[in-house]
Amino acid sequence: AQKVTQAQTEISVVEKEDVTLDCVYETRDTTYYLFWYKQPPSGELVFLIRRNSFDEQNEISGRYSWNFQKSTSSFNFTITASQVVDSAVYFCALSEARSGGSNYKLTFGKGTLLTVNP
Amino acid sequence: GAVVSQHPSWVICKSGTSVKIECRSLDFQATTMFWYRQFPKQSLMLMATSNEGSKATYEQGVEKDKFLINHASLTLSTLTVTSAHPEDSSFYICSARDPVGGTQYFGPGTRLLVL
Secondary structure (H helix, E strand, O other): OOEEEOOOOEEEEEOOOOEEEOOEEEOOOOOEEEEEEEEOOOOOOEEEEEEEOOOOOOEEEOOEEEEEEHHHOEEEEEEOOOOHHHOEEEEEEEEEOOOOHHHHOOEEOOOEEEEEEO | OOOEEEEOOEEEEOOOOOEEEEEEEOOOOOOEEEEEEEOOOOOEEEEEEEEOOOOOEEOOOOOOOOEEEEEEEOOEEEEEEOOOOHHHOEEEEEEEEOOOOOOEEEOOOEEEEEO
């Protein structure tokens, strides 16, 4: 069975601070995808990144960066120089990479509520 | 990025009525769509997997006769909440899987309030 753990329920920072959101996953699959989504107060889930299990390269996109380490089954997300607009719930998710409708299901973590104060 | 629309965004209805929610992938064809339910301050709960041209696959504990799903085309899936009751009040979100990259893109959600 798959499982995603986001141990941090809530994080509060002051604007311009760096913040890291943790994500630890469990899966028996050798190939899988990892995702991060952002859910602002409006409710819509915004796709941030997808990472294939074969690709352990870290990725940077503007103020966002992701650290994928298979050895520790972690896929952490760092926001550099946080801004008030970054305030949202962030979800880490996992899915299988094998084809087939039910295999595409996402297993979500419980989410981390990030509040960035001015 | 890929866009998924969901309509309506808000529904208020009386107990006993049926409500239909539409989910459309606007710039890609999605053979697989998903319907989720989210309670306040909780994670998303998958209700069912919707495959174009075939019956939906429901998660354990989800009543398929109450939550009717139809995936009539590669860009449209609908969720009908039949005979809605106050306990069905929730935030319903759909997603569409882009077959090219494999990413699920989410609609903006529908807030349902049953009085």
